[in-house]
Amino acid sequence: MLPAGRLALCGLALAAGSVAALAQSVISARSGLIHYVEGQVYLDRQPVDSKFGNFPEVKENSQLRTEEGRAEVLLTPGVFLRLGENTSFRMITNRLIDTRLEVLNGSAIVEAEDIHKDNSVTLVYKDATVHPFKKGLYRLDATSGAFRVFAGVAEVAANDKTIEVKEGHSIDLDTLAVARFDKDSTDALNRWSQRRDEYVSMANVSAANSLRSSMFGGGMLNSGWYWNPFFGMFTFVPGLDGDWMSPYGFRFWSPFDVYMAFMPGYYYWPSGYGTPVYGNVYNGVLTNSVPSPSRYPGAVGKGGLAGLGHVPAGGSPSAVSSSRGTFSGTASSTTPPIAISHGASGGGGGTASHH
Secondary structure, eight states: OOOHHHHHHHHHHHHHHHHHHHTSOOSOSBSOEEEEEEEEEEETTEEOOOBTTEEOBOOTTOEEEEEEEEEEEEOSTTEEEEEOTTOEEEEEEEETTEEEEEEEESEEEEEESOOOTTOOEEEEETTEEEEEOSSEEEEEETTTTEEEEEESEEEEEETTEEEEEETTEEEETTTOOEEEOOTTOOOHHHHHHHHHHHHHHHHHHHHHHHHHHSTTGGGOOSOEEEEETTTTEEEEEOOSSOOEEOTTSOEEOOTTTGGGGTOOEEEOOOTTSSSOOOEEEETTEEOSOOOOOTTSTTOOOTTSOTTSOBOOTTOOTTEEEETTEEEESOOOSSOOOOOOOOOOSSOOOEEOOOO
16 A cells, blocks of 8 residues: 555646646647538538537638638637638638738638737738738628728738728728728628627636636636637637637636636726726626626626626526526536646647547
């Protein structure tokens, strides 16, 4: 029989090995991971067969095409590319420092939670290049040649001219004419993109909490894609920058701040999203009246469980209202540990695995 001290050391070694296994990288440092598809989607004329834990990669010079379907592709950490029906693009280069893709036809949305200073994403349309350089929400419609900025700022270069396009403005990529547009005028692609952002945000909570609980969470300095096996998807987890609101208004927590999503107490809305209002938190959900602006649907205050909505004044924690309906059941102040593997600081392709 081993002495108690040796048993304890063996236990610590096994625990450390288990956490190390969870922390191994599961995606390469490349852009182009096909994260989610629905309907008819083809990669270089081959149907994309989405299987649990296996994500094809759009390599350089490859084409991804949708017919009656949609696709979500992970670019640099925190940057999503979402394709509508009858849309295609060609990957020119998939390096994180210079991700370039050509939109051939259809409509594509770029949602940028974060654009790191060492990363770059550029969209190419005919002779024009579009470079979003701030967190935001962007859309390119190849049929009409229109590029719209719903949030953020982008640079458009064509015909030896460079034009900065700001929030609420569109530009004709053929004539370079800039005009205002109604940001509230959306369609099925915009609404689907918003739903996808909500799902990824919900997966972030448990992912960030698992990182926080592991011995590696405190050492996570870079934002990145992280695998959540319970959701069967990757999610974005910020690094040292606390908790972020996406352009759609859904929260993404870092491992350093996610504990506030589960702790009872009084927390406030982050500055920049209206006047700070304090709210009591019960089982991870704000139970009193708290501002929930329509521009931030489904998002809750710092103390609330991100992505599940909020409880109106006089409401019960067992019926959490959301922009998507009602979440039945009491939100727990704790969450079961989720096996989650650290991704590299960049996105890319590969096969996800967990132990």
